[in-house]
Amino acid sequence: MSRSERKLLTSLTSFVRAQGTDDTLTDSLPIVGDGLAVRILELAVRVGESMLVAGANASDVTAAVVRIAGAYGLHPVHVDVTYNSITAAHHRPGATQPITLLRVVRGSAPDHERLQHLQALMVEVTRGLDLDAAAARYRDIRRTRFRYRPPIVIASQALLAVGVAVVFGGNWLVIVLAFVAAALAALTQFALARARVPYFFSQIAGAFVLTLVAALSPLLRQTGWDAAFEVRPSVIVASGVVLMLAGLTVVGAAQDAIDGFALTAMGRILELMTYTLGVVLGILAGLEVARAVGLAMPPPTEALPLGPVPLQFVGAALIAVSVAVFNGAGGRIIAVSAALSVVAWLAYVLASQVGLEVAAASGIGAFAGSFVGTLIAYRVHVPSVAITTAAILPMVPGAAVFRGLLSIVESGESTEVLLAGFTTLAAAAIIGVSLAVGASLGIYLGQPVRASLRGVSRTRARLRR
Incomplete structure (x- = not known):
């Protein structure tokens, strides 16, 4: 290459480099505007x-x-x-x-x-x-509108109370009274909701109606019916308490707290406490009115006994079906919820027979129901939260809540009865926490197992091809 050619090449290179330094780089266009x-x-x-x-x-x-x-x-x-x-x-x-x-x-x-x-x-x-x-x-x-009309929702809420009465081995009259009391409470809450009354006051009104019906039930003994002498008002109120607490997000609050969603968990916990307080105030008001008119109920000395074991499973299934219906579930979710309630109650019964306390047995039952529910939820294409909620609800301590409140109201000057009431309420709170923890643990342990099973099924499907 000659000297003149080298000078020309150097000049062209300098020109290109100078042009490149003055021009700005072109930004890549975004894929999504x-x-x-x-x-x-x-x-x-x-x-x-x-x-x-x-x-x-x-x-x-x-x-x-x-x-x-x-x-x-x-x-x-x-x-x-x-x-x-x-x-x-x-x-x-x-x-x-x-x-x-x-x-x-x-x-x-x-x-x-x-x-x-x-x-x-x-x-x-x-x-x-x-x-x-x-x-x-x-x-x-x-x-899309809610799946069921209001009459069906109210009937399902009353059926939930029937399920609780069956679990406690109530006779036919107790079952009828529990159905009537729950239906009246549900109608009261429905009317207040239509009037846009805050749900806190709706809880008070519903629990008040339930307690009054239970307080009036001993008057049926004047009819001379044999079944009337076996009526236990505590069972009627206990069935209503479970109904009042059925819509509260105990498991959801526990999951949000464990997942690190502190604000959401605190909001749900505060809502849970507020609505539970509404139930407590309604029961207290009903007990005071009953005492004022001479229909006071004596404070119980021991926990309500459960009915025969086969009836317990029937009652648990009825409760799960009722919860699924008034939460708007379809037929598939209803069937799965009923089956899971039997699984959860079986675990609870077995744990109780081994000798565990009620709180521990409830936690084990909730764990079993949520674990199995998490495994099968993706196969039957249903939300795990729907079937888990219905499965653990039969173990909600409605009878313990009422027993504690009744002991406090009717304690009078007896410090022993008053302390027994607070102890019973504390035990009910522990059972509630145990249910939340057991259900959450079942969900978290079930998710990786479910993912592993899904991976195995996909591998088998590829091998078959």
């Missing part, structure tokens, strides 16, 4: 909001929002779920500001069939469902 990102986030957050209202816990809601957004190419997405709001944010690298959406959750209305449809929608989205089709499908799910 801002408008599309907003639509994706809106769908994901709305689905999460509906799931939280329908009864899902905060961890499942967070996972659903992240999965739906990621299915349409939007990641990373940061989600914050509290008791009454959901916030989702997507901050693309290099963007001047993030895209953030906030939805306020206005109360809870358990609807397990809707929750089942929402989970099915999430699965379809992850399998490639178009965004517009997913949004239309979500609107259809949200507009």
Whole structure:
């Protein structure tokens, strides 16, 4: 190469390098634009909001929002779920500001069939469902009415009280009175809900009605019926207490606390305590009115005995079916809930026969029901929270709550009876905590086992091909 040619090559190289330093680098175009990102986030957050209202816990809601957004190419997405709001944010690298959406959750209305449809929608989205089709499908799910009409819901609530009475071995008259008392309480709460009265006062009114019916039940002895002399008012009130506490999210609160959703857990725990306090105040008011009119009930000296073991299983199944119905479940969830209630009660009975205390036996029963429920939930395509709630409810200590309150009201100047009442209430609280812990432990141990079984089944399916 000649000297002139080398000079020309050097000049061209310098020119190219100079041009390169003046030009700015071209930014890569985003795959998802801002408008599309907003639509994706809106769908994901709305689905999460509906799931939280329908009864899902905060961890499942967070996972659903992240999965739906990621299915349409939007990641990373940061989600914050509290008791009454959901916030989702997507901050693309290099963007001047993030895209953030906030939805306020206005109360809870358990609807397990809707929750089942929402989970099915999430699965379809992850399998490639178009965004517009997913949004239309979500609107259809949200507009769907509750599965059952009010008369059926009220009848199912009364059936729950029948199940509790059967568990305690009540005769036909006790069963009828428990049904009537629970139906009147449910009608009272339904009327107050239509009048937009806060649920706290609805709990007071329902428990008050239950207690008055139980206090009036001894008057039936004047009819001379043999069954009237075997009526135990405590069973009637105990069945109502279980009904009043059936809609409270004990397991959900425990799961949120364990998962690290402190605000959501504290909100649910505060709601649980407030509504339970409403039941306590209603029972206390009913007991005071009954005492004032000369229908005071004597404080019990020992715990209510359970009925024959076969009837206990029948009663547990009735309770689970009732809970599933007034939570809006379909036939599949109802059948699975009934089966799981039998599994949970079997574990409870076996633990009791071994010699464990009621709290420990209740925890073992809740663990068995939630563990088995978590394993089979994905196979039968039902929400695990729906069947777990129905399975553990027969072990709610309604009789212990009433027995403790009755001892406190009728203690008079007897310090021994007063202390016995507080001791009984403390024991009932321990049973409630044991149920929450056992159910949560069953869910957390069941999830990895379920994932392992799913992996094994997929491997076998590939080998068969």
